[in-house]
Amino acid sequence: MRSVTLCALALSAVLCGALQAEEKLSMSEADKAMYAELLESNPAEMDVAEGEQLFGELIGTATYAKMLGVKEKDLPKYLSGFPRYLDPAKKVVTIAQSIQMAALAAGKPVPKLESKEMVKMSAYVKSLANGQKTSIDVKANKHMEQMHKLGQQVFEERRGGRGLSCNSCHSADIVGSRLRMQPLPDLGAKETAAAGTWPAYRMTQSQMVTLDKRMQQCMKNALLAEIPLGSREMVALEVYVTNKTKGNAISIPSVKR
Template sequence: MGKLSVSAALVCLALFSGANAEEKLSMSDADKAMYAEMLENNPADMDVAEGEQLFGNMTSLEAYSKMLGVKEKDLAGYIAGFPRYVDGAKKVITLSQSIQMAAADAGKTVPKLESKEMLKMTAYVKSLANGLKTNIDVKANKQMKEMMALGQEVFETRRGGRGLSCNSCHSPDIIGQRLRMQPLPDLGVNKAAGTWPAYRMTKSETTALDKRFQQCMDNALLAKIPLGSKEMVALEVYVTNKTKGNEIQIPGLKR
């Protein structure tokens, strides 16, 4: 893994504007109190409940399981392995894309990946695996191996005028420094894959992992990788693998 270029490193330092800053730059006492309260009463719980209703109006868990080729009793464990190769799709797909397949299989209007309906259904379906550990298998087959390699490439490739990449803010030598007053997290320790979709306090909304990727790209002035594209799915594969073995807790809660 190559080091940042001098120009990119200077940009990062400018962006951090206070790396190793005082603790006062962290969450305020009021924010901490709000965070503690939301842990008990996560606003995204309503999205999960609405997602259950939306999903039920579209199809059943029995039909969904059958479409995926698994028994309903094994569905939760199967869900914990997304993104994964699905025979019916003949490619590696995300959980949201599997819901699109279920809609098509049921003869219903296929929800767009960007829609609020899809977000809510994805949160509900993933919540079925709560308490289990993420069990993505990036060595399961040729397709998963290829997507893992592509995901790493997307994660580490520097783009845009600033020459930044995902790795610019999440490499081991950067983790813990501050960007916009927030410590840059270790995506593995931070359980990135197991806690999204999550409610973002700063946005006052529930957000999916791939949409969070796009928000980061926006902040870094990078062209957004389209949802559902091979590159975006691969990026989710790579990041999910970083959190393999962490407990799934949906909906998550993020600052």
């Protein structure tokens, strides 16, 4: 307990000290210029277009909507509510997992969650909800309530030798401080819109990244064991983070540093 407390205090000291850094340290002029250029011509748009083609060859929106039990024209609004409980799966699933379900039901090869093809397809499918507001309902049923509760536990649980958690960098009293010269964002803020803006193109990786993969990267940077993609804990974490963004507009793909 003492080591965890000392780690937390050390982290706070580092963050508070970093807060004194100049704003210019967060992004160089060259990076700012690149960011502005990417906003005008996002490379991930090509990935989304490819995802549309892959999705059409694998399933198609009509078959997908039928599996979800909704009309094709209602897909945008319905998709804005993911992750959500799907009765055929008997559990709460992400968009990527729902694509796997549709592929399985259609007798098609089921793409792996970590595959490049799945990243592109899930980005395309979520882009169908662009302009919609994130409308996840964590009180819709007991399954969603349980997953939201579990997601909060995962978000706040201190793990690893440093005793860190997601909350260590994203709690209300830490947001706005700096870590590695980067401002720590409020995951629910309109400007961040975490759940509504991933998958996104990451400048530092020159590729499109999904929300769950981004959370894994955070865990790796904090020297924490990575929670597996598609696991109950990872889906629950996405439910919790998505609920923070509820009401903010969906815009896929976005650009992130």
